[in-house]
Amino acid sequence: MFELFHRSRTRNQYEGTGIGLAICKKLLSNHGGFISAQSDPGVGYVSNIFLPYQL
Structure with missing residues (x-):
């Protein structure tokens, strides 16, 4: 899912290039x-984004 240009569905099912999550x-x-x-x-669908916190 997070690989460049990987499409888990066909273009007929969902639009997009497959580059966003990558x-x-x-x-x-x-x-x-x-x-x-x-x-x-x-x-x-839920995506979680984690960034380190620095003081």
Whole structure:
């Protein structure tokens, strides 16, 4: 899901290029963070973004 240009569905089912989450992952990784995702079919999708907190 977080790989560049990876499509889990066909273009007929969902629009998009498949690059959005890959860019998010790269940005977060460059800043010491990460992204995770959870999905329940028919219920919805949740993505969690974690960035380190520095004082």
